[in-house]
Amino acid sequence: MDNILKIDNLTIKGYWDGNTTVLLEDIDLQLNRGEVLGIIGESGAGKSTLGLAAMGYTRDGCDITEGSVMFDGKELVDATKKELTQLRGSNIAYVAQSAAASFNPAHRLVQQFAETPVRHGHMTFKQAKQKAEKLYKRLNLPFPDSIGYRYPHQVSGGQLQRAMIAMALGCDPDIVVFDEPTTALDVTTQIEVLAAIRDAIKINNTAALYITHDLAVVSQVADRVMVLRHGRLVEDGETREMLENPKEQYTKDLLNVRRQKCDNTKSHKEVVLEIQGVDAGYYPGQNIVEDIDFKIFRGQNVAVVGESGSGKTTLARVITGLLPPNKGKVLFDSKSVSPDVRQRSLNTLRRLQMIYQMPDVALNPRQKIRRIIGRPLEFYSGLSGKAKKKKVHKLLDMIELPSHYYDRYPSELSGGQKQRICIARALAAEPDLIICDEITSALDQLVAEEILKLLQKLQTELGMSYLFITHDLATVKAIADEVIVMYKGNIVEQGNKKDMFDSPDHDYTELLLSSVPEMDPDWLDNLLLKREKVS
Amino acid sequence: MSIKGMVLKRLAAGIVTVFLVSILIFLSIEALPGDPATAILGQQATPENLAALRKELKLDLPPHTRYLSWLGNFVQGDLGTSLSNKRPVNEVIGWRFSNTLFLAFSAALVAVPLAIIFGMIAALFRERWPDRILSMGSLAAISFPEFFVGYILIYIFSIKLGLLPSVATIQASMPFWTKINIIILPCFTLLLVVMAHMMRMTRAAIIGVLTSPYIEMAKLKGVSEWPIIIKHAIPNVLSPIINVVVMDLAWLIVGVVVVEVVFVYPGLGQLLVDSVAKRDLPVVQASGLIFAATYILLNLTADILAIITNPKLRHISE
């Protein structure tokens, strides 16, 4: 076999505050010329560490303690600084998750593009500039012959990500390491970048390590997939083979996340919340959202979907009363309530609760769990002493956490457990409606799925409504009854989930829905083909 | 907002501050309990010199008129008359201020490059022995009062070794090198105190840039060590360092007061302290305003330079 990269028995340890953590343990990896290997795992799986190690690089405080990294027959673990410098950028290139942070703000894009080829003596600056224009064009960047003269903060996120890919391909490297290159992007932008990556590496027959947490994304680009967990290999294999026949339970779980669908066909009568003709923004006359009208019925799940900048968070702030609207009304139980949270009655406040994206900052790190959950009980229902304690334990039971968590601080809990505490705090108020603001996007997929299951179970028991604010269509598919699609501050379409997913009316809905990657290796090809035909 | 707009806004804020400060300084006389003239002259006041002082302080006019005429005179260089020796204030102050600037400037000339070099060394050898030594040294320098450093230096270099004069009474007629020889000790005292802060901030700024993702990216692009520092780190670190340096110069101008007293240096600071003790208000007002204005001006310069040299802001309007 013609291995361009061969990693054997690699162990990497990290040192912090005198503690040693094993980041990667006993990893073997082979990559052939022109092959794309997907590396997949949840946070803490060690996938970025592995990607960097493939370039003979470890971050400060980490060390390769065992094993070897062979690039094209050359050992990188004990290579000199000079050898590594010559190799990096020329033979192995890197694409980081955040292009905005990884471009130097002081230099123009093309200067940064030309740096490696000129310094390593492959090209003159003029040749490098021509090469840049060629690559910018191939990656579908607008104004390929002039965009290079801009500074990083003068181009959009998706364009910057493509400029970084162009930079990585500047010296026609043998391997490119992609570290979550599309994670920070909106779904519709993600497609473009994903297609660009695939074409670019195909044309040059470049090998690649593609690191991501998203199995659906990786199945579009990778020939083979490696699943990592807690720094160890779970399984690896051909992409199609693994999608069809996963061997390990963990891989099966990851695969099942996206396939879960449920149809909630309930009949809804009683209106809980109604929004009438709301315009809102932070300054009068400058509306971020306009003409918002919708209703939520008791026991119903409504999802507001949109990409960043669509105004969905502003809408949530209007409902909670943190941002009084410039025009329009918020009605609770068909009765108009004050637009300002400070003037709402305790009962109104109690009936509307909120769960947030980042459980870390939604819980006061200086309060114990019993206080966090207990406070709404004493505040709204006047419970105290034993009655309060009993109720807190009951709530802990409902969110499926052991009762000894009663006396713990949030920092002793994992991300998913913290999110459960947030749910319990909301439940303690016995609300009619819970607003869930991107509650799964900071969590690993399996954890997120558990949280959604819990919410469904609680809804069956207690019958409240949920309003999901999200950009993640997988969440929508899993749990919503009714979907509201927002685009640039307006509702472009709203209706029953099933109808909408089957036949979207609006072009944007169509674009949005079709952009969600599916666990089908042919999905991206088919989609691009379809879109080409239409245009 | 465009970069021009930001600079103009900061400039306007600076001018307004100088105005407010001048009003406050003017009001300081107004705030004297009872009749200022009596308060100043105390019990020895005779009706004649009370009346003379009232006229001198223009107490017979309404406050805003007095303020405007005071400010007008100030701008024209007429700072009033000293109460203690009856000489025009600008005559008393002029030479002293130039001495203070001479001392501060000499200290800055040595302190700035040294502090930046030490800061860079500490940042590049972060958590290793050069950094540890420098950080212990700067911690000590920050903790020491100026007079402690000053008297130690006098004790060692003037008394024990007899190398340098212990008293820095310079005169206008002295040749340049004699002046330099005289101010070596006060200069050294001053720069120790200022350098510590400058060095710590430089170190922090450089470390902040060196741990940023674009430096890691440059390493992964195969750029070697020195080009990373010169091409990638320095352009971004310039802005915070310039800001810190100029702000510390503002501190230096003020820190000079104690040092001048230690070395009996005929500067504006010592004059201010003497005048406060004598309650010679016109001199206090004038020298206070000069110190405050220099301080505000340098802080203003620091902010504007930071805006102009920030690469993210510089190219915003292109």
Add this chain to the structure above:
Amino acid sequence: MTFIKLLKQAPLSAKIGMVIILINVAAALLAPVIAPYEEAQKVGSVWLTPGQDHLMGTDQVGRDLFTRMLYGARNTISIAFIITCIAFAIGSGLGLLAATVEGYLDSMLSRLVDIIMAFPPLILALMVLSIFGTSIPILIFVIALIDSTKVYRLARALAMDIRALEFVEVARLRGEGLLWIIRREILPNAAPALIAEFGLRFSFVFLFISALSFLGLGLQPPTADWGSMVRENAGAIAFGITIPIYPAAAIAFLTIGINLVVDWFLQRSAQIRAQ
């Protein structure tokens, strides 16, 4: 984590700092007990060299220097402590309030602080003292005012950061009152940084009042205080007598001690935040 355990974990530098602070506090508290003579008692001739009767010699009017040093610790430390407490009460109270209420109160207070901070602190103090003369209440007032602006800025910035976190929004949406939010949600999270700041501010106030005393505008004779003692004995240095260096060294010693502890504390809270 218990307090004792925390202290045991401290690095050597912080332990040294704590010992220094303890020595100074002990000297300040026990001055009347330890001191061999009265605070202002003349016991011998001028500038005697250290010996059996006078551990550190005598000062410019023949008072026992060791006694003066002990009382100096008592006077300087206690007044600096009082000033820091006042500055903290005003600065952090208003800072937390301004950040939580926002609106007019915030912009008014912040502009006021901007103006006070536009003055170099020492010059502002000198100007105020030139008007009102030097007395302990005026000293306390002017230094506390200058210092409270810095505490205000920090407290406000901390509270602004914390306020933006969602657990505070949760409390607001629950309908909690303003004081409850400040006391239960914001203050406990701002506390570590404020405690470190207290150390820094104390060392600043301490150096500041020592500098004023050294300039002859701080505590007035015959009160013993380290800054004034340096000033009064400054002439001795010309004769090669090191007496003025003792009180100066005492000031440096205590400030280093505080800074060592504060440095450790700041590093520790930075680590906690990074986790």
